[in-house]
Amino acid sequence: MDRSKWFILATGLIIGAIAAVLVKLGNPPNMGFCIACFERDIAGALGLHRAALVQYMRPEIIGIVLGAMLTSLFAGEFKARGGSATFVRFVMGIFMMIGALVFLGCPLRDVLRMAGGDYNAVVGFIGFVCGVATGVFFLKRGFNLGRSEYSHSNAGGFILPVIFLIFLFFLVKGVVFNPDAGGPLFFSAEGPGSKFAPLGISLVAGLVVGFLAQRTRLCLSGGIRDFILIRDNYLLLGFLGIFIGALILNIAFGFFKPGFADQPIAHTMSVWNFLGLYLVGLTATLLGGCPLRQLILSGEGDMDAAAVVFGMIVGAAFAHNFMFAASPQGVGIYGQIACIVGILVMFWLGFSFREE
Amino acid sequence: MEKVDVRGLSCPMPVLKTKKVIDSGAKEILVVGTSQVSKENVTKLARSHGYEVIMKVDQKDSWEMELRK
DSSP states (O other), X not given: OOHHHXXXXXXXXXXXXXXXXXXXXXXXXXXXXXXXXXXXXXXXXXXXXXXXXXXXXXXXXXXXXXXXXXXXXXXTOOOOEEOSSHHHHHHHHHHHHHHHHHXXXXXXXXXXXXXXXXXXXXXXXXXXXXXXXXXXXXXXXXBOOOOOEEXXXXXXXXXXXXXXXXXXXXXXXXXXXXXXXXXXXXXXXXXXXXXXXXXXXXXXXXXXXXXXXXXXXOOHHHHXXXXXXXXXXXXXXXXXXXXXXXXXXXXXXXXXXXXSTTOTTOOOOHHHXXXXXXXXXXXXXXXXXXXXHHHHHHHTTBHHHHHHHHHHHHHHHHHHHTTOSXXXXXXXXXXXXXXXXXXXXXXXXXXXXXXX | OEEEEOTTOOTTHHHHHXXXXXXXXXXXXXXXXXXXXXXXXXXXXXXXXXXXEEXXXXXXXXXXXXXXX
16 A cells, blocks of 8 residues: 555544544534534524524634645645636535435544444445445536636635634634624534534644645545546545544444434434435535535635535525424425435536536 | 646546546547646556656646656
8 A cells, every 4th residue: 555545544543533532522422523514503603594502613614624725825735716617516515515414414424423333324324325426427427517717816715714714713702793692603502512622622623634634635425436436445545544543432432332223413214314415425526525625625725615615504504494404303304305306406417517 | 649638627527537538548648737636636547557657747736747658
């Protein structure tokens, strides 16, 4: 195995281990990291949805973006770019979030849930693999969202990181604009949103993951995609590392509880666990990267990826305001419809954006 | 020499487009691209198919490589 493969395997192990430690320090169970859940919490913290249990300005997300930005600046890879079907990507981000909230987690949390013994996550994983395979089907038939262009100014690439920096300032300073109603940031008094590791540790954890993921190009949908497409297992090793790293520490901390029932922040409706991550896998493959990879790219100046990130935040607001999001009790009828609609929209886009 | 233009394309399009030309049996291919990620991925693909990779232009935001077999 060459050096780069050892490096991405080590990256996975570190990320998995950090995730377990963050849970130990206060993050919700099996949720050391979850890009979708944390962006959903951020949507709540900004008052974009009114689900009182899931509101927190997650420093991990801010850290990942800033970590990727700093790393790419030092590596000379930071470059503002965009213009590849930006609004289509925004809408795809909305549906990627809806899929993730039907399952209750992004692909990264899926791995962490599996490492915590949650069998429902295995069902989701199978759905994810099938979704990626469907995306590959479209890619092989010439699906392409178009070329992006380098911008003559790097300013656009800094907008998303600066927005997150302002959110971090609000969080650290505890800024209050409206003493009666709260805001600019809202915080959960109970539920997953009220569970978090100390701010500084979460931020540093995010920075470390942003650095490692930027260097290794870690991507969970990419891992499965590259293996199906060209039998390349490089990115898949990162996936494996996260699983092993989290599994070892979960067992050590006593977090590992195998089974389907009573898993934390999860439901047992297998069809929707499968279809939720199927939608995420399909959308991520068409977008060229999973939710984590979109965050990293947006830190590198990719304005199309920034549109996906904000699409996901808006998607979280829709998901909770319109009752699409699942709860531990399961997925409601509106969530089921939204998930099916999302899959149909991706099929339509998959066919429509063929080049030849 | 066959030319493949992967400038501004997101993953995994650069690899797919190059692979198509490789699979057609071309012995000499010129690939032009922009991102470092696509450079790494196309290089990896070409080497795994037994091509020699010669960098013609190697800048942070633009590169050109010749693949020879």
